[in-house]
Amino acid sequence: MTLINIYRIANLSKVFKKLNVCQIQPYSSHTKFAEHKPLERIRNIGISAHIDSGKTTLTERILFYTGRIDAMHEVKGKDNVGAVMDSMELERQRGITIQSAATYTIWKDHNINIIDTPGHVDFTVEVERALRVLDGAVLVLCAVGGVQSQTLTVNRQMKRYNVPCLAFINKLDRLSANPHRVLKQMRSKLNHNAAFLHLPIGLEKDCQGILDLVQEKAMYFDGDYGEKVRLDEIPQDRRAEVQEKRHELIEQLSNVDEKLGELFLEEKTPTIDDLKQAIRRTTLKRVFTPVLLGTALKNKGVQPLLDAVLEYLPHPGEVENTAILNEKKHTEGQNILLDPSRNDKKPFVGLAFKLELSKFGQLTYLRCYQGMLKRGDNIFNARTGKKVKVSRLVRMHSNNMEEVNEVLAGDIFALFGVDCASGDTFINDGKLNLSLESIHVPDPVVSMSIKPKNNKDRDNFSKAVARFTKEDPTFHFRYDGDNKETIVSGMGELHLEIYAQRMEREYNCPVELGKPKVAFRETMMSPCSFDYLHKKQSGGAGQYARVIGIMEPLPPQQNTMLEFVDETIGTNVPKPFVPGVQRGFIDTCQKGYLSGHKISGVKFRLQDGAHHIVDSSELAFFLAAKGAVKDVFDNGSWQILEPIMFVEVTMPEEFHGTVIGQLNKRGGIITGTEGSEGWTTIYAEVPLNNMFGYAGELRSMTQGKGEFSMEYSRYSPCLPDVQEQLIRKYQEEMGILPDQKKKKN
Structure with missing residues (x-):
C-alpha cells in the first residue's frame, strides 16, 4: 500500500469518526476473527440485564481478554474514549446503552458472536430483537441490586423465545454485595432452579477471586488487568463450605437430570465431566440456571464466564428453528425445520432483525439460519418478493464494519442498501415461499406532541422522523387532525427525550416536546x-x-x-x-x-x-x-364527550392494592383482574385525559416492575367539572366573556 493510500484511509477514518457512522476496517487486519469455524465452535450470545448492572463493562472485558481490543475504557467516557460497544456520543455522555451493538470474537478456538443490549425498559425492543436471533444469553445481575424490574422483563423475553441462559452476579466489589441474597431472589422472583458454580473469595474491597465448585479449585486473577488466571488449592477454612455448596449444586441438578439423579441415588460421587455434562443438558432444556460470580470492573471472573459460555450454552446446531412454508395449495402455512448444518446446497434463509439508517443508506443486521450467502448473490424479500443483489457483506464490531466474502448458517452479519422492515425474511430462491416467525413488538405507552422550534428545520425534522420510525418499531409518529398537532409515541419519557436529543445532534433540528391534547x-x-x-x-x-x-x-x-x-x-x-x-x-x-x-x-x-x-x-x-x-x-342541550381507554396493568401481586387505588383516583372503573405465578393483571377503563404521566407513576409505585398498555375503547360523557374547565378555557382562548356566551350543560 502506498503512502498516499495510507494517508487517504487515515483521513477517511477521521471523517467517519466525526460523523459517528460505521467505519470500514481493512479485511486483512481482522482475518483471524472473521474465520469460519465448524458449527460446534460457534456461540451466539446476548448480554442482558437491568440498567447499570455492568453489561457494557463486562462486554469490554470480554473483548479485551479475547484479544479483540488492545485497551479497556470506562463506560461513561471519562477518558474521552468510552466503551467500544457504546459508539453513540449520547451513550457515552449518559453512561447508558441506547442501541444494541453487535461484535464477534474468538475464545479458545470458538467464534463468539455477542450482542450487548440496553438495560432501560424504554429500549426493551432492542432486547426483544436481539433475543429473537440468539441461541443463548448471559443474564447479568448486580450483587447489590439483585433481581430488579428490567431483570423480570428480560427473563420473560428469554422465556418467550426459549433462550437458555447463564447468570453472572457482577459487582462483588461493591459495598453491601451479597450474592447469596441474589440467588434467593432468582429462585423466588424469577422461579429459576439455580445454584452457584462459584463462591467468592472475599467481598467488597476484599474481593480476591473465586472458588470453582465444579473443579474444586481457587481462581485468582493476576497481572495489571487480571489477564493471568492462577489456579490454586482451596483455602483450608473454606473447604467445608465448598463441599456443602457443591453438594447443593449436585442436589439441584439431580432433581432435573436423570443421569445425575441415578448417581445421586446410588450415592456415587460424580466426576467433573459428569457434572459439566449434567449442567449443559439441563441448561439447554432451561430447567437449570448456572450462577457464576465476578466483578467486571475489577477484572475478576470474566475468563471463567467465557469458559462457561463454551461449555454450557448451545451452538446453532443444537437449537431448533422453524420456518412457515406457504404454498398455494395449502390454506395455512406448514412448519418446516431449518437445517443449521453448514451445508451450502441448502437454500439460504435469513432474518432481518435490526435496521440502522446512516447517511450512506440502510444497514440491515441479519442472522443466517440455513445455507450460505456469498458476495454477489441475489436474495429475495419473502414479504415483498423484491430481488436484491448482495454487493457487500460485512460483520459488525460495534460501529466498525469488517468486509467478508461469505456467511454461513449461524452467522450474524449485515448488508448495505437493502430496503426492508425489521422482521423480514430473506431467501435466495424466489420460488420458495418461506417466512420466519417475526419479532414481538410491544405497544407504545407514552405519547407527546412534538414540533420543530424553527419552521426552517421542517425538512430535517421529516428526515429524522422517517429514519427513527423505520429503525425503531416502538417509536410511532402520526398527525392528529383533530388538534392540529404531530404526536410521537414510545415506550417511556426517556425514550422520546433521547430521540428529541438525537434530532438536535444528528439533524441540527431542535424540537419541543409537550403534553398532547385530548380529542374531546x-x-x-x-x-x-x-x-x-x-x-x-x-x-x-x-x-x-x-x-x-x-x-x-x-x-x-x-x-x-x-x-x-x-x-x-x-x-x-x-x-x-x-x-x-x-x-x-x-x-x-x-x-x-x-x-x-x-x-x-x-x-x-x-x-x-x-x-x-x-x-x-x-x-x-x-x-x-x-x-x-x-x-x-x-x-x-349539549354535552362534551371524552375518549375512554381500555387499560391493562401487569405487576407483582404485592402492589395489587396500591395500583387499584391509584386507578380509582384517576377516575378508572375496574372491569376485571387475574393472576398467576405471583403476577397480577388488572383490566380497567380510564379517561384518556387522566392517563398522562401514568407510566412514570406506575414505575415508582411498583419499584419499576409494573407495565401497562392501553387502547381506545369508546367515547363517554365527561364529568361536569371537566366540562366546565374545557368551556372556560375555550372562552378565554376566544376572548369571549361568560355573560356573552350561553353555556349549555
Whole structure:
C-alpha cells in the first residue's frame, strides 16, 4: 500500500469518526476473527440485564481478554474514549446503552458472536430483537441490586423465545454485595432452579477471586488487568463450605437430570465431566440456571464466564428453528425445520432483525439460519418478493464494519442498501415461499406532541422522523387532525427525550416536546327542531334558502359518527341543492361552539324547506345548514364527550392494592383482574385525559416492575367539572366573556 493510500484511509477514518457512522476496517487486519469455524465452535450470545448492572463493562472485558481490543475504557467516557460497544456520543455522555451493538470474537478456538443490549425498559425492543436471533444469553445481575424490574422483563423475553441462559452476579466489589441474597431472589422472583458454580473469595474491597465448585479449585486473577488466571488449592477454612455448596449444586441438578439423579441415588460421587455434562443438558432444556460470580470492573471472573459460555450454552446446531412454508395449495402455512448444518446446497434463509439508517443508506443486521450467502448473490424479500443483489457483506464490531466474502448458517452479519422492515425474511430462491416467525413488538405507552422550534428545520425534522420510525418499531409518529398537532409515541419519557436529543445532534433540528391534547367531542343530549331562513339581497342575484327539520343524538355506540338523512318530499328543496345542505352540516360540525372540538354523534334530518326560482343555489343552502346548526346549538342541550381507554396493568401481586387505588383516583372503573405465578393483571377503563404521566407513576409505585398498555375503547360523557374547565378555557382562548356566551350543560 502506498503512502498516499495510507494517508487517504487515515483521513477517511477521521471523517467517519466525526460523523459517528460505521467505519470500514481493512479485511486483512481482522482475518483471524472473521474465520469460519465448524458449527460446534460457534456461540451466539446476548448480554442482558437491568440498567447499570455492568453489561457494557463486562462486554469490554470480554473483548479485551479475547484479544479483540488492545485497551479497556470506562463506560461513561471519562477518558474521552468510552466503551467500544457504546459508539453513540449520547451513550457515552449518559453512561447508558441506547442501541444494541453487535461484535464477534474468538475464545479458545470458538467464534463468539455477542450482542450487548440496553438495560432501560424504554429500549426493551432492542432486547426483544436481539433475543429473537440468539441461541443463548448471559443474564447479568448486580450483587447489590439483585433481581430488579428490567431483570423480570428480560427473563420473560428469554422465556418467550426459549433462550437458555447463564447468570453472572457482577459487582462483588461493591459495598453491601451479597450474592447469596441474589440467588434467593432468582429462585423466588424469577422461579429459576439455580445454584452457584462459584463462591467468592472475599467481598467488597476484599474481593480476591473465586472458588470453582465444579473443579474444586481457587481462581485468582493476576497481572495489571487480571489477564493471568492462577489456579490454586482451596483455602483450608473454606473447604467445608465448598463441599456443602457443591453438594447443593449436585442436589439441584439431580432433581432435573436423570443421569445425575441415578448417581445421586446410588450415592456415587460424580466426576467433573459428569457434572459439566449434567449442567449443559439441563441448561439447554432451561430447567437449570448456572450462577457464576465476578466483578467486571475489577477484572475478576470474566475468563471463567467465557469458559462457561463454551461449555454450557448451545451452538446453532443444537437449537431448533422453524420456518412457515406457504404454498398455494395449502390454506395455512406448514412448519418446516431449518437445517443449521453448514451445508451450502441448502437454500439460504435469513432474518432481518435490526435496521440502522446512516447517511450512506440502510444497514440491515441479519442472522443466517440455513445455507450460505456469498458476495454477489441475489436474495429475495419473502414479504415483498423484491430481488436484491448482495454487493457487500460485512460483520459488525460495534460501529466498525469488517468486509467478508461469505456467511454461513449461524452467522450474524449485515448488508448495505437493502430496503426492508425489521422482521423480514430473506431467501435466495424466489420460488420458495418461506417466512420466519417475526419479532414481538410491544405497544407504545407514552405519547407527546412534538414540533420543530424553527419552521426552517421542517425538512430535517421529516428526515429524522422517517429514519427513527423505520429503525425503531416502538417509536410511532402520526398527525392528529383533530388538534392540529404531530404526536410521537414510545415506550417511556426517556425514550422520546433521547430521540428529541438525537434530532438536535444528528439533524441540527431542535424540537419541543409537550403534553398532547385530548380529542374531546361535542354531542347533543336531546332532539331539537330547526327552521332557518337564509336570505341575502345586495343587488343582482341574491341568496335564498330555507331548511326545516330535526337534529337528534345518535345511540351511544354511534357517538363518533355524523348522519345526514334527506326526508323531503316534493320540490320545496330541489334535489341538486341537498348535497349543499349536507356539506353545510358536516362543515359546521368540524368545530363545535361549546369547547371548539368536533361535533359527533348527531343525526341531521332534513324534512322540508323553501327555495327561490332565481336566488336559490347550492351555496345558499350550504349557508342555511350552517345557520340551522348554530340555532340548534343556541336552543338545544349539549354535552362534551371524552375518549375512554381500555387499560391493562401487569405487576407483582404485592402492589395489587396500591395500583387499584391509584386507578380509582384517576377516575378508572375496574372491569376485571387475574393472576398467576405471583403476577397480577388488572383490566380497567380510564379517561384518556387522566392517563398522562401514568407510566412514570406506575414505575415508582411498583419499584419499576409494573407495565401497562392501553387502547381506545369508546367515547363517554365527561364529568361536569371537566366540562366546565374545557368551556372556560375555550372562552378565554376566544376572548369571549361568560355573560356573552350561553353555556349549555
